[in-house]
Amino acid sequence: EADIYQTPRYLVIGTGKKITLECSQTMGHDKMYWYQQDPGMELHLIHYSYGVNSTEKGDLSSESTVSRIRTEHFPLTLESARPSHTSQYLCASSEYSDTEAFFGQGTRLTVV
Amino acid sequence: GEDVEQSLFLSVREGDSSVINCTYTDSSSTYLYWYKQEPGAGLQLLTYIFSNMDMKQDQRLTVLLNKKDKHLSLRIADTQTGDSAIYFCAEGSVSGGYNKLIFGAGTRLAVHP
Numbered sequence: 109e110a111d112i113y114q115t116p117r118y119l120v121i122g123t124g125k126k127i128t129l130e131c132s133q134t135m136g137h138d139k140m141y142w143y144q145q146d147p148g149m150e151l152h153l154i155h156y157s158y159g160v161n162s163t164e165k166g167d168l169s170s171e172s173t174v175s176r177i178r179t180e181h182f183p184l185t186l187e188s189a190r191p192s193h194t195s196q197y198l199c200a201s202s203e204y205s206d207t208e209a210f211f212g213q214g215t216r217l218t219v220v
Numbered sequence: 221g222e223d224v225e226q227s228l229f230l231s232v233r234e235g236d237s238s239v240i241n242c243t244y245t246d247s248s249s250t251y252l253y254w255y256k257q258e259p260g261a262g263l264q265l266l267t268y269i270f271s272n273m274d275m276k277q278d279q280r281l282t283v284l285l286n287k288k289d290k291h292l293s294l295r296i297a298d299t300q301t302g303d304s305a306i307y308f309c310a311e312g313s314v315s316g317g318y319n320k321l322i323f324g325a326g327t328r329l330a331v332h333p
């Protein structure tokens with residue numbers, strides 16, 4: 109079983125609020141990723157990290173930001189949430205660049 | 221750019237075989253993956269195939285890869301109700317040092333008695 113955790117599982121929040129989605133893994137993986145998934149749609153990479161102090165933008169433009177101060181922790185922050193940010197956010201990690209990615213259970217975000 | 225396409229729905233009877241198809245565009249893909257997503261859960265890797273293989277079998281799962289046509293399929297033998305889920309095809313390549321996974325939109329498999 110994969111040891112990657114996301115909190116919260118569900119979040120409903122008002123427009124303009126600042127939110128942080130947490131993602132932690134206990135596998136010691138250097139590579140971590142954030143994907144955004146709208147219902148019935150494919151996953152889109154929005155952020156990734158090679159390791160501590162490394163963060164890069166993914167293929168899909170996102171107003172969110174990420175940080176990687178510790179290997180095991182890769183939080184995603186939205187400074188001012190908007191209804192257009194409503195989506196599911198999936199965090200993943202992998203040991204190497206070309207090996208299996210392990211996914212968390214996701215955070216379903218609704219901005220009202 | 222890279223693209224992965226799958227049919228959106230598949231309905232099969234319990235005990236029959238299910239075949240989920242996928243086409244991709246990036247010929248430099250090193251690995252191709254099948255992930256399963258159950259309701260309210262994250263993605264779980266089912267199986268993967270290296271791009272220089274034609275076939276991989278793992279218990280009830282058979283993956284076929286036609287690299288010339290860029291076509292990938294997942295066959296589930298003796299499909300059970302517990303197999304009902306969304307199945308995502310993904311192509312993986314190493315780009316800039318990270319595992320770039322391009323996902324399809326997922327095929328929703330419904331298994332009925």
